[in-house]
Amino acid sequence: MSYEQPQQPPQPQQPRPHSAEFFNETRDYWWNADFLRLMAERLEFAKVSRVLDVGCGVGHWTFALAGVLPQTARLTGVDREDEWVSKAAQRMKDAGLGDRCEFVRGDAMSLAFADASFDLVTCQTVLIHLKDPKGAIREMMRVARPGGLVLTVEPCNMASMGVFSSVSDSLPTEVVAANLRFQLMLQRGKRALGLGFNSLGDLVPGMMAELGLRDIRAYMSDRATPMYPPYDKPHQRAEARQWKDWHAREHWVWDRATTLQYFLAGGGDEREFEVLWEQAGRLMAAEIAAIEAGTFHCGNPHITYLVAGRNA
Numbered sequence: 481m482s483y484e485q486p487q488q489p490p491q492p493q494q495p496r497p498h499s500a501e502f503f504n505e506t507r508d509y510w511w512n513a514d515f516l517r518l519m520a521e522r523l524e525f526a527k528v529s530r531v532l533d534v535g536c537g538v539g540h541w542t543f544a545l546a547g548v549l550p551q552t553a554r555l556t557g558v559d560r561e562d563e564w565v566s567k568a569a570q571r572m573k574d575a576g577l578g579d580r581c582e583f584v585r586g587d588a589m590s591l592a593f594a595d596a597s598f599d600l601v602t603c604q605t606v607l608i609h610l611k612d613p614k615g616a617i618r619e620m621m622r623v624a625r626p627g628g629l630v631l632t633v634e635p636c637n638m639a640s641m642g643v644f645s646s647v648s649d650s651l652p653t654e655v656v657a658a659n660l661r662f663q664l665m666l667q668r669g670k671r672a673l674g675l676g677f678n679s680l681g682d683l684v685p686g687m688m689a690e691l692g693l694r695d696i697r698a699y700m701s702d703r704a705t706p707m708y709p710p711y712d713k714p715h716q717r718a719e720a721r722q723w724k725d726w727h728a729r730e731h732w733v734w735d736r737a738t739t740l741q742y743f744l745a746g747g748g749d750e751r752e753f754e755v756l757w758e759q760a761g762r763l764m765a766a767e768i769a770a771i772e773a774g775t776f777h778c779g780n781p782h783i784t785y786l787v788a789g790r791n792a
């Protein structure tokens with residue numbers, strides 16, 4: 481497939497549950513287990529017995545947390561998508577953790593739990609998808625007990641977009657700048673449409689402070705998933721598979737129709753979109769060709785904050 485000459489005019493994808501494109505195997509390599517144990521120690525997970533994972537998806541974060549929480553801790557996951565709720569329950573059952581967990585359908589903006597129901601209320605890559613992330617944090621605070629912990633995991637995807645690979649390293653300055661401008665306009669467009677801000681991680685500590693959370697602490701995930709030949713580590717194989725799959729489907733973060741929608745909402749026009757989309761596709765094609773040639777390398781970090789605060 482060529483990005484220059486699409487076979488057919490782009491059509492919006494069939495509606496799929498939220499974030500379906502992002503629940504692939506790369507998500508299994510987001511965390512170092514010893515880093516999560518360090519977080520558990522710093523944030524005193526030993527005192528936690530009731531946990532809520534908001535926007536749990538298919539349970540990746542619930543599963544990671546379960547490994548560093550006391551065996552007696554009970555975990556509840558909530559998501560607005562029925563399909564994810566049942567998949568998360570199945571994942572935890574398959575992992576032998578089914579009796580410690582329950583998953584229910586619900587909305588992050590209006591959680592169906594009484595005030596002060598949980599010791600720990602958490603989310604991972606959810607606030608970036610919400611129109612009113614501060615309102616969601618407020619709701620997380622409501623269902624956390626006094627002194628309870630609110631813990632969010634949210635990225636700055638603009639920063640991740642600025643990372644160099646062995647291919648992008650040699651691009652002209654104007655091309656690098658244009659790719660960054662493209663991504664910034666897309667993120668701003670998505671936000672203008674009320675669909676959340678993909679670089680929200682930078683703003684979460686300040687939001688927590690404004691909302692009155694105390695003892696706010698911010699950390700960064702210490703996990704990078706470096707790519708270098710022969711790409712034989714499990715995380716490298718997973719990344720390469722995802723990139724090839726996305727490229728084959730003419731997908732760059734989002735599908736073409738969604739990307740155009742965000743670009744227009746971000747203040748761009750169709751003519752400029754064509755130029756920037758083609759340029760982004762060309763970079764992806766070159767990176768995939770370099771993987772196949774065994775010349776691609778990149779530190780490949782996922783620039784993600786863990787931010788914690790306590791209720792008064």
Ligand SMILES: C[S@@+](CC[C@H](N)C(=O)[O-])C[C@H]1O[C@@H](n2cnc3c(N)ncnc32)[C@H](O)[C@@H]1O
Pocket residue numbers: 497498499502507534535536537538539540541558559560561564586587588589603604605606609610
């Ligand atoms: C990127 S996924 C993250 C899933 C999971 N936390 C993880 O890290 O794997 C975002 C999730 O938030 C859910 N979501 C989006 N808006 C929501 C809302 N208003 N209430 C509840 N869940 C929501 C989506 O259905 C999706 O499962």
